[in-house]
Amino acid sequence: MATIRKRELPSGKIVWQADYRDGSGKRRHKQFTKKGDADAFLLTARGQVRAGTHVADSQSKTIDQAAKLWLAQVEKDGKERTTVDRYTETYEKQVKPRLGATKLNAVTAPTLQTFIDDLVGTMSLSSLKKVKGCLVSVFKYAVSRGLAAHNPAREVALPESNRGRKRPEMPTKEELRSILTNTPARWQPFVRLATVTGMRASELRGLKWSDVDLAKGLVHVRRRVDKYGEFGPPKSGAGTRDIPISAGTVAMLKAWKKDCPSGDLELIFPTTTGAVEGHANLLHRVFHPAQVAAGVTTKTDKVDGDGKPIMEAKFGLHALRHAAAALFIEQGFAPKKVQNLMGHASLQMTYDVYGYLFPSDDDDQSKMAAMESGLFG
Incomplete structure (x- = not known):
């Protein structure tokens, strides 16, 4: 049975203790300074226990521990060495220094969003995507192994993809x-x-x-x-x-x-x-x-x-x-054909990088003139 009770610690501090049983029937408890926080925790914990996804604080691993297990699994799965190296470098340089010691069950989507927001402006969007991808993969691994209840990294938002995008440099x-x-x-x-x-x-x-x-x-x-x-x-x-x-x-x-x-x-x-x-x-x-x-x-x-x-x-x-x-574009190849020739994963990728090169058949100046004529006379 799950309960919340008020306790006075030997130090004289008053806390609210949430008592419950985990999925294996073992008695667990967690203390809070506010009763509302204890209520919210107990509601979530009971739902996770019913779903079989709950991980108690004492059993939760840190992000660093989970990341090492994930990287070992990636290598075991036969990923290319360059891929493993890229994952490892991203984790070691960007994630570990700030989040490595944090327990998985203490990480929330707002926590990770703040982390990503702090990186904006210090690296390119592609690098930010690698950092988010690393976090998503670590938590995905942790969830699949019962080390975490959910994947908060999936909820993290990145800056708009076209903001500050530079056109690719190329020879004439x-x-x-x-x-x-x-x-x-x-x-x-x-x-x-x-x-x-x-x-x-x-x-x-x-x-x-x-x-x-x-x-x-x-x-x-x-x-x-x-x-x-x-x-x-x-x-x-x-x-x-x-x-x-x-x-x-x-x-x-x-x-x-x-x-x-x-x-x-x-x-x-x-x-x-x-x-x-x-x-x-x-x-x-x-x-x-x-x-x-x-x-x-x-x-x-x-x-x-x-x-x-x-x-x-x-x-x-x-x-x-x-x-x-x-x-290709100058020769009149259709966007879909350019995508295929370049081996892009999506047509959106082709447009994001080379959209400005595709010609427009519209007489934009005439349309603008007509618009202004209808507006101003």
């Missing part, structure tokens, strides 16, 4: 041509294919000759390679896709196939020994030097021996993916 057509011209011949097929397909660098690094149908002019995106050189599926289900290529690109690949280093992996863009090429190598030994040679640079705060500003490459490899999307 002239810059693209100049970069390709100044890229070493050995790597021109890589830069060209990235530009005309919009494939992610990880997908290109994992691309095999068996993934390309040179007769039909199709590239089948079926895998990617992480920073450890390990193969895995594309970033999302939508990442598995087929991308058409022109006769000119097919001819380029046929010519490159004759000189491509051979290896057991049968990669299209391997190292000289046929192994997986590293992202950093492509960036710092190929793409960045090609931009500097092409004059596609930006000024840094550093100066050389003569006191002149040191110039550095303007773009990362992902800029080629943005450029490809812009080219």
